[in-house]
Amino acid sequence: MGLAEHTDPAFIISLVQNMDGGLQILTHQGQWINVHIPPNAILIQLGDQLELLTNGKYKSHVHRVLVDTYKVERISIGILHGPPIDEFVAPAPEFVDDNDPLAYRGITYSDALEANDRYEFEVQSCIDQLRILPI
Ligand SMILES: O=C(O)CCC(=O)C(=O)O
Numbered sequence: 001m002g003l004a005e006h007t008d009p010a011f012i013i014s015l016v017q018n019m020d021g022g023l024q025i026l027t028h029q030g031q032w033i034n035v036h037i038p039p040n041a042i043l044i045q046l047g048d049q050l051e052l053l054t055n056g057k058y059k060s061h062v063h064r065v066l067v068d069t070y071k072v073e074r075i076s077i078g079i080l081h082g083p084p085i086d087e088f089v090a091p092a093p094e095f096v097d098d099n100d101p102l103a104y105r106g107i108t109y110s111d112a113l114e115a116n117d118r119y120e121f122e123v124q125s126c127i128d129q130l131r132i133l134p135i
């Protein structure tokens with residue numbers, strides 16, 4: 001049991017947990033690494049809307065949760081810090097130039113949440129569908 005691999009919506013996500021362990025992040029090299037959150041710490045993750053706004057300069061990382069729910073009682077509280085619900089989020093002009101051409105199409109935050117199946121987290125994020133592929 002756990003949570004399938006996905007990225008989170010929002011600009012940033014704050015995460016607090018009652019125990020260490022379970023969360024894994026996929027590195028750029030394609031390896032899963034364990035995340036250790038010290039007691040009483042808040043983990044700040046980067047979300048899809050930040051990747052969109054910065055035209056990919058900051059990445060919304062793929063992560064998953066592996067836990068044996070028969071053995072541990074794990075409580076994890078994630079809070080999404082996003083734009084206003086109807087805000088259209090697209091790469092800001094400051095992040096787009098000849099070296100970094102437009103890499104994503106924009107989407108309203110509400111449509112992005114809808115594409116992520118609202119607050120169901122057991123889905124991949126929609127960020128892959130917003131990438132403009134090089135021709
Ligand atoms: O429980 C965790 O460590 C992360 C949970 C998570 O990825 C999520 O709720 O989107």
Ligand SMILES: [Fe+2]
Nearest residue numbers: 006007008063
């Ligand atoms: Fe997540």
